[in-house]
Amino acid sequence: MNEYIATEQLIYLFDMAGVAVFAITGALAARGKKLDILGVVVLGIVTALGGGTIRDISLNDHPLIWVEDTAYLWTAIISSVSAFILCRYLAYPRRLMLLLDALGMALFAVLGAQKAIALGMPPVIAVMMAMITGCAGGMIRDILTGQIPLILQRNGELYATCAMLGAIVYIAFSGLVDGGLLMLVSIMVALVVRLASMYTGLELPEFVMKGHKLEPKDKVNRER
Amino acid sequence: MNEYIATEQLIYLFDMAGVAVFAITGALAARGKKLDILGVVVLGIVTALGGGTIRDISLNDHPLIWVEDTAYLWTAIISSVSAFILCRYLAYPRRLMLLLDALGMALFAVLGAQKAIALGMPPVIAVMMAMITGCAGGMIRDILTGQIPLILQRNGELYATCAMLGAIVYIAFSGLVDGGLLMLVSIMVALVVRLASMYTGLELPEFVMKGHKLEPKDKVNRER
Amino acid sequence: MNEYIATEQLIYLFDMAGVAVFAITGALAARGKKLDILGVVVLGIVTALGGGTIRDISLNDHPLIWVEDTAYLWTAIISSVSAFILCRYLAYPRRLMLLLDALGMALFAVLGAQKAIALGMPPVIAVMMAMITGCAGGMIRDILTGQIPLILQRNGELYATCAMLGAIVYIAFSGLVDGGLLMLVSIMVALVVRLASMYTGLELPEFVMKGHKLEPKDKVNRER
Numbered sequence: 001m002n003e004y005i006a007t008e009q010l011i012y013l014f015d016m017a018g019v020a021v022f023a024i025t026g027a028l029a030a031r032g033k034k035l036d037i038l039g040v041v042v043l044g045i046v047t048a049l050g051g052g053t054i055r056d057i058s059l060n061d062h063p064l065i066w067v068e069d070t071a072y073l074w075t076a077i078i079s080s081v082s083a084f085i086l087c088r089y090l091a092y093p094r095r096l097m098l099l100l101d102a103l104g105m106a107l108f109a110v111l112g113a114q115k116a117i118a119l120g121m122p123p124v125i126a127v128m129m130a131m132i133t134g135c136a137g138g139m140i141r142d143i144l145t146g147q148i149p150l151i152l153q154r155n156g157e158l159y160a161t162c163a164m165l166g167a168i169v170y171i172a173f174s175g176l177v178d179g180g181l182l183m184l185v186s187i188m189v190a191l192v193v194r195l196a197s198m199y200t201g202l203e204l205p206e207f208v209m210k211g212h213k214l215e216p217k218d219k220v221n222r223e224r
Numbered sequence: 225m226n227e228y229i230a231t232e233q234l235i236y237l238f239d240m241a242g243v244a245v246f247a248i249t250g251a252l253a254a255r256g257k258k259l260d261i262l263g264v265v266v267l268g269i270v271t272a273l274g275g276g277t278i279r280d281i282s283l284n285d286h287p288l289i290w291v292e293d294t295a296y297l298w299t300a301i302i303s304s305v306s307a308f309i310l311c312r313y314l315a316y317p318r319r320l321m322l323l324l325d326a327l328g329m330a331l332f333a334v335l336g337a338q339k340a341i342a343l344g345m346p347p348v349i350a351v352m353m354a355m356i357t358g359c360a361g362g363m364i365r366d367i368l369t370g371q372i373p374l375i376l377q378r379n380g381e382l383y384a385t386c387a388m389l390g391a392i393v394y395i396a397f398s399g400l401v402d403g404g405l406l407m408l409v410s411i412m413v414a415l416v417v418r419l420a421s422m423y424t425g426l427e428l429p430e431f432v433m434k435g436h437k438l439e440p441k442d443k444v445n446r447e448r
Numbered sequence: 449m450n451e452y453i454a455t456e457q458l459i460y461l462f463d464m465a466g467v468a469v470f471a472i473t474g475a476l477a478a479r480g481k482k483l484d485i486l487g488v489v490v491l492g493i494v495t496a497l498g499g500g501t502i503r504d505i506s507l508n509d510h511p512l513i514w515v516e517d518t519a520y521l522w523t524a525i526i527s528s529v530s531a532f533i534l535c536r537y538l539a540y541p542r543r544l545m546l547l548l549d550a551l552g553m554a555l556f557a558v559l560g561a562q563k564a565i566a567l568g569m570p571p572v573i574a575v576m577m578a579m580i581t582g583c584a585g586g587m588i589r590d591i592l593t594g595q596i597p598l599i600l601q602r603n604g605e606l607y608a609t610c611a612m613l614g615a616i617v618y619i620a621f622s623g624l625v626d627g628g629l630l631m632l633v634s635i636m637v638a639l640v641v642r643l644a645s646m647y648t649g650l651e652l653p654e655f656v657m658k659g660h661k662l663e664p665k666d667k668v669n670r671e672r
Contacts, residue, residue, distance in 0.1 A: 033372070036385075038384050038385050038388070042355070042384060045352075053282065057281060057282075057505060058501065058512055059511075059515065060510035060511060060512075063284060064282055064284075066349075067282065067283065070348050073349070073352065121515070122518055124518050124521055125514075125515055125518060128521065131490070143367060143591060143592070144363070144367070144372070144373060145372065148481070148592070148593065148594040160486050160487070161486050260606075263608070266579070266608060277506065281506075286508035287508060288506055291569070291573055294572050294573060297576065298572065368587070368597060369596065370596045
């Protein structure tokens with residue numbers, strides 16, 4: 001019983017951390033776009049809650065978490081406003097941003113898989129839900145700011161792959177290991193692979209058309 | 225009883241006016257894009273019904289209003305087609321467009337707040353629903369036509385802020401004042417602040433990174 | 449009874465064919481974007497299942513078909529991966545692509561109309577659902593890859609119009625003719641008009657502002 005409550009609390013804590021972290025990345029995506037504070041908050045909210053919203057609507061799991069518990073909205077709002085204010089006084093924290101983004105992705109991916117499994121979904125759906133929860137918010141953020149979504153333009157760096165890996169670890173050991181521990185381990189797997197990919201340039205095979213030669217990593221999409 | 229019916233009718237009237245007005249702005253967004261008549265109608269429908277659809281799906285309020293009452297769809301279709309035809313003979317009505325867009329935003333924002341309150345939602349959710357209803361349709365329109373959403377690139381002009389203000393007025397006095405009157409006043413607040421912002425250049429603080437100086441209003445995003 | 453089963457099976461077959469075909473067009477849209485294999489699969493899945501998902505969420509028809517029957521997801525994944533692999537060895541099949549895209553649109557449009565009619569929706573909603581099912585997946589694909597949606601930038605070629613025509617034929621004769629036969633005929637209508645439009649340049653009136661002269665078909669939007 002105690003353990004069940006502890007896992008529930010851990011999920012809530014991770015969820016809030018993911019919301020805060022993604023809201024900050026959303027707010028910082030306003031860089032160079034001349035947005036006002038409300039635009040920044042809107043970007044923060046959409047980035048933080050977009051993925052979970054699409055997941056829950058797809059699974060018909062109502063009421064939506066942020067409609068039921070307004071702490072989610074407030075967390076997103078306060079995080080965005082804080083980012084807005086701090087950015088006036090601090091240099092753009094590029095490394096921190098990438099770390100926060102990786103952490104948010106790892107948290108949300110595992111929470112997405114956990115929710116689908118808890119609802120009795122088959123593994124492939126749980127993996128889909130992990131990827132939606134972990135990546136969709138960031139995709140909407142990128143579309144709203146006029147960019148090709150980060151996860152699609154990664155130039156070989158792993159991103160959605162890490163969400164998938166974290167979810168697969170969670171699903172494979174679900175029911176065999178203590179829930180809270182398993183979540184922690186799965187999140188670490190997703191996070192570590194993501195960071196390793198960023199710093200070592202680990203990558204998946206690239207899409208190539210016949211007649212186009214493989215080029216070294218370039219900046220075609222990144223510059224846009 | 226009579227009064228209740230009157231408020232219901234007022235809501236329906238305002239809703240239809242919002243649909244017509246937003247459908248026209250959607251159709252006119254086709255300017256310079258070489259769309260055919262069906263593309264124009266699609267843009268009109270999406271702009272007019274997109275915000276309300278996202279709101280109702282988020283609140284799990286089914287059936288969707290335009291699925292239940294086809295008058296909404298027909299209003300959007302007829303308004304778009306009329307705009308398509310009239311544009312061949314009239315000069316682009318820039319001021320009228322901005323006025324209609326402001327009116328649609330004000331109507332939809334207050335109707336969104338009204339619906340959330342009627343469903344027993346807390347204030348912060350009602351404000352969110354007001355902003356979704358008032359702004360999401362236009363955001364989808366801008367994304368479909370390849371632009372950074374108007375509400376995000378306003379160069380300091382207030383837009384979503386006005387939707388928020390209208391909603392806050394409605395929520396603050398909800399239950400204290402006659403429903404129909406309160407809606408009228410809230411809509412006027414949102415509309416007047418929007419128009420004042422357009423003509424006087426009222427604005428919110430801008431997002432600035434340390435080391436970037438504040439520039440005068442420029443056209444960086446607007447030109448895209 | 450037998451006939452009913454046969455129609456059900458035909459629907460399932462057509463649905464799977466549409467998923468496979470759209471997943472391939474989604475994967476091929478990765479051309480020139482430097483995506484890795486997972487990005488390609490994500491694009492394929494979104495293109496194949498996006499339209500049906502929006503339709504079913506709008507109609508509140510849960511569980512979503514790909515959540516209930518994982519064969520849909522697997523079909524989309526396998527088709528995308530196949531396209532990813534084959535593209536390394538074959539020249540870009542431009543004509544085949546356009547044919548597959550037209551086929552997917554025709555299949556999905558008629559299936560969308562069929563579903564709405566089966567749920568007792570009025571004709572205008574059935575037409576909307578046909579257009580959503582046939583066109584929305586491709587629109588999301590185009591937005592994710594940073595393009596103005598194909599159906600909006602067709603430079604006069606008919607696309608959504610064909611989805612609409614197929615749906616209208618299906619709706620007009622629904623209940624009068626055998627279901628399976630009617631579906632086949634409606635799909636052929638949508639497909640043939642689409643192909644005729646591509647090869648003969650059939651088109652709808654274009655959106656023109658007063659003072660802008662009609663130009664010959666150009667590449668303004670296509671190049672982006």
